[in-house]
Amino acid sequence: MARAGGHGLARVAVVVRAGSAPLWWLGVLAAGIGVLAPGITGRRIGVMVGAVLFIVAAAVVAYARRKRYTALIGSAVRAGKHDVLQDRAVTVRNWRRGHRWWLLLAFLAALGGAFAVPAAGGMLLAGCGTGLRLKAAWLGRRERDGNALLWVRVDWLDRWGGRPTGKAVRACRSTGIAAGDAAPGGSRRRTAALV
Incomplete structure (x- = not known):
């Protein structure tokens, strides 16, 4: 909890990255199970369609809302001394907990779709996820x-763990590169953070 005058801050890159692993592994699992079903189109066509969908989805998700991110980065103000930096593990857990039903529904839809187009x-x-x-x-x-490093106020993220570019996000905060326990890009920091 933030002190008076401060806010809880979550790393933007960590929020973005939080869904990549569950989407990737659920997708791999669904594709592996789905390829066992012959489907309407047949396995070969299903895998080819799936490969195209993989490339298109990766490109669309990777490039979506970059202008908004760039604007937030450009207008970021320095975090205050009373702001509290949220741990990487807490941010990831909050996102995944908030999206668990959506992830489950997406996995079930991918499995169900295998009866029409295997693995796609x-x-x-x-x-x-990629x-x-x-x-x-x-x-x-x-x-x-x-x-x-770019941070967003936790209370501006929506109730499901949030999108760091959602309508409620009016500005971002920045800190030095050594702040927090996540490296640039949101991965685990391999070396201890400098104080």
Whole structure:
């Protein structure tokens, strides 16, 4: 909880990256199970359609809303001394807990779609996960270039763990590159953060 005058802050790149692993693994699992069903189109066509969907989904998710992210990065103000930086694990847990039913529904839809087009739905999910990872990596490059990490107020994220570019997000905060326990791009920091 933030002190008086401060706010809880979550890393933008961590919020973006939080969905990449579950989407990837659920997609791989759904594609693996789905390829066992012959489907209406047949396995070969299903895998080919899935490959196209994977590439398209990865590109669309990776490039979506980049102008909004760039605007937020450009207008970021320095975090105050009373702001509280949320741990990476807490941000990831909040996002995944808030989206668990959507993830389950997407997985079930991908499995159900395998009876029509084998493996395609799973590969689509995996492509979305890859796109989120690519977007987080892009954010990480922007953070390294600007020598500043980008944060968003936790209370501005929506109730499901949030989108860091949602309507409620009016501005972002920035800190030095060593702040928090996540590296640029939202991955785990391999070395201890400097104090």
